[in-house]
Amino acid sequence: MKDIIDNRTRIGTSTKLRLLQRSFKENGFVWTFLMGCYYLASAVADKSFALADGRRRARNLPGMNSADMNKLIWNEWDWSAKGEEWTHSPAWKQSVIDTLLAPNIPRGGNVVEIGPGGGRWTEALQMRAGKLTGIDISEACVEECRTRFAHCGNVEFRVGSGTDLAGVADNSVDAIWSFDVFVHINKPQFEAYTREFARVLKSGGAGVVQHGSVGGGLGGWRSDVTTDDVIEFLRSSGLVVAEQVSVWNDKGHEYKAGLYDDVVTIFRKP
């Protein structure tokens, strides 16, 4: 049905009327009325999204991605699935670990995870790290992770401001990891974080951060950040972009960094 709605501009008025007539005949009034409501609401929703996105860009609005809104949303989230609702498939998750996490998170290293949520990646990170610090803007996520990883002696979770890594010492971190977090973080907070990456990473330390690519226009509640913004923020913070990955091949299968043309940027401190 969504395909028909997306194609509505290609279907002429007379064809639409004939479709309506046929539907009355084949499905009856109630079904046709309900589907008509769905059709109209979807068309209005698409238009509203496009208008809201345009207004957001024109007026530089935060949309749903300010630090305060992130905090409110994630504090009320149902974390019972521990974030696995965003796992495309078990094979995809394993490939993210094998392809992006393992090569960049050194065994025994001092690791920082930003936005652990329900601990979806924390498990793999904790198994590799000598010490893992998870910093999340949401108190609920910090509580969730403290409970889930209470048996691990090498983890610590704390609530952050949403823009900094307060409490993490300068030049002390081997690797930073963040997935499905910076997709929701707007430019000013993203930029502030990159300065923090430069401060806390040791020379030679690495970061792996997944983020949006086009500034929100594709939906998925993405922030206003583009791939070029990320390059600029990292470079101006003195970090070196090593690689940007949106799609990769693993044992004959193609996997994506995210559902909305998202990108994973891997960077290093010289």
Ligand SMILES: C[S@@+](CC[C@H](N)C(=O)[O-])C[C@H]1O[C@@H](n2cnc3c(N)ncnc32)[C@H](O)[C@@H]1O
């Ligand atoms: C979509 S969830 C992803 C959680 C986890 N990383 C995962 O992949 O399952 C987004 C997470 O980012 C956190 N978050 C959002 N904005 C943040 C910010 N500015 N600083 C730190 N954490 C933030 C939320 O509280 C939430 O835990």
